[in-house]
Amino acid sequence: MSRISYDTAYLTAWLICVVTLPFTIPLNSFSLILLALVWLTELNFSKKWERLKSAYWIWPFILFFFMHVIGLIYSEHRAEGNFEVEKKLAFLAFPIITASGKPLTTSHFDILKKGFIYSCLIVIVISFIWTIFNIINHSSAPQNFDAYTNEQFYLLNPSASLTWEYFSYIQLGNWIDVHPAYFSMYLIFCMAMLTQEMFDKSEINISGLVLIGLFTISIALLASRMAIISYFVLLFFITFFNVMKNKNYKILIVPSLFIFMLLILIFINPVSRFRLLQEPLHTSLRIDQNKKEWNSVSFRLLEWSGSLEELKKSWLLGVGTGDSQTTLQAYYTKYSTADFVKGYNAHNQYLQTTLELGVIGLLLLLICIFRPIFASFQLQPAHVAFAILFGLMCFTESVLARQKGIVFFTMFQSLFFRYTQA
Numbered sequence: 001m002s003r004i005s006y007d008t009a010y011l012t013a014w015l016i017c018v019v020t021l022p023f024t025i026p027l028n029s030f031s032l033i034l035l036a037l038v039w040l041t042e043l044n045f046s047k048k049w050e051r052l053k054s055a056y057w058i059w060p061f062i063l064f065f066f067m068h069v070i071g072l073i074y075s076e077h078r079a080e081g082n083f084e085v086e087k088k089l090a091f092l093a094f095p096i097i098t099a100s101g102k103p104l105t106t107s108h109f110d111i112l113k114k115g116f117i118y119s120c121l122i123v124i125v126i127s128f129i130w131t132i133f134n135i136i137n138h139s140s141a142p143q144n145f146d147a148y149t150n151e152q153f154y155l156l157n158p159s160a161s162l163t164w165e166y167f168s169y170i171q172l173g174n175w176i177d178v179h180p181a182y183f184s185m186y187l188i189f190c191m192a193m194l195t196q197e198m199f200d201k202s203e204i205n206i207s208g209l210v211l212i213g214l215f216t217i218s219i220a221l222l223a224s225r226m227a228i229i230s231y232f233v234l235l236f237f238i239t240f241f242n243v244m245k246n247k248n249y250k251i252l253i254v255p256s257l258f259i260f261m262l263l264i265l266i267f268i269n270p271v272s273r274f275r276l277l278q279e280p281l282h283t284s285l286r287i288d289q290n291k292k293e294w295n296s297v298s299f300r301l302l303e304w305s306g307s308l309e310e311l312k313k314s315w316l317l318g319v320g321t322g323d324s325q326t327t328l329q330a331y332y333t334k335y336s337t338a339d340f341v342k343g344y345n346a347h348n349q350y351l352q353t354t355l356e357l358g359v360i361g362l363l364l365l366l367i368c369i370f371r372p373i374f375a376s377f378q379l380q381p382a383h384v385a386f387a388i389l390f391g392l393m394c395f396t397e398s399v400l401a402r403q404k405g406i407v408f409f410t411m412f413q414s415l416f417f418r419y420t421q422a
Contacts, residue, residue: 048100055099071321081322098414160270168271184227199242220265306331349394
């Protein structure tokens with residue numbers, strides 16, 4: 001393969017990986033295989049090895065993967081453990097391909113970021129069109145909540161229109177089976193990149209404003225609690241960083257405008273209002289074995305308490321790569337909701353990793369996520385924003401339990417490391 005054709009094929013393979021991520025898992029999985037095949041066709045393995053040796057940032061990722069392999073040794077459920085190791089292969093593949101492959105230029109990296117932004121835009125547009133189609137054709141009622149939560153929702157919002165439920169939370173991205181928290185995470189990342197671009201250029205771009213506005217509306221509709229918190233934190237970080245660096249105060253109108261927009265949308269959308277304010281405020285922080293009615297808040301408390309209880313006994317090495325779910329399920333049996341939460345993980349990546357691999361695994365995970373913040377005194381705001389976003393989402397989701405989270409993190413984290421060091 002000639003140099004020009006290889007460079008084009010390599011960039012194209014990366015672009016396909018990026019733009020298929022917001023869509024279905026099989027489509028994205030195929031793109032990952034394609035990238036690996038294109039990477040292999042370069043053939044210059046001695047050059048690959050030279051590049052790899054100088055990329056010290058890859059070692060926490062590789063060690064984190066092999067900790068999962070080691071965890072199989074003391075796991076009693078090998079099938080589940082093997083599946084977890086298979087899912088974590090991205091911690092091996094993306095850093096190695098990114099570090100040893102041909103370095104991407106600034107313009108190439110910009111193409112990949114824009115590709116992801118416009119891919120997310122396409123998913124949003126299709127989601128809105130699909131929702132309107134379902135409303136017009138009187139499709140089946142939206143399924144955002146279980147029976148008990150649905151009852152509480154209408155008790156607190158008796159005049160809520162069914163249209164809001166169609167356009168909100170789980171229902172909005174139901175056509176591609178994307179979890180609201182993961183989809184929101186993608187959109188917040190897009191928002192952060194677009195906002196940083198405006199600060200870099202010191203100008204307000206109309207098309208950028210429209211995109212940020214559309215992403216903000218979608219984030220409000222998806223009603224993921226931690227995503228909303230992450231939105232505010234990232235916007236504050238990017239604004240504070242750039243204002244302190246460039247003393248450019250006129251651009252403050254952008255974050256102020258969208259913070260106001262998000263707050264208004266949360267207030268007027270009954271689903272978002274219920275998820276972010278009413279449900280948490282009407283849920284007791286105390287759980288007991290006779291509790292009959294559970295919601296997303298009380299389930300989190302149950303999952304976290306179960307994880308912490310087991311960590312008292314297995315904090316050093318964890319319970320093993322394939323045993324965390326069995327361990328949690330044994331804890332759930334103490335409560336009346338055991339059958340309902342069957343299969344629920346820790347819903348906190350830090351607890352999930354510590355439960356599986358102990359404090360060593362947790363330490364490696366923290367290095368993988370937060371190294372951009374402490375890597376140098378010359379902070380890359382977009383990279384730091386990505387690390388902050390993912391780190392925050394890990395508090396209420398086991399983000400690395402799903403392909404949508406694993407690929408998002410390992411792919412962009414690797415690209416950022418390679419780009420900033422190229």
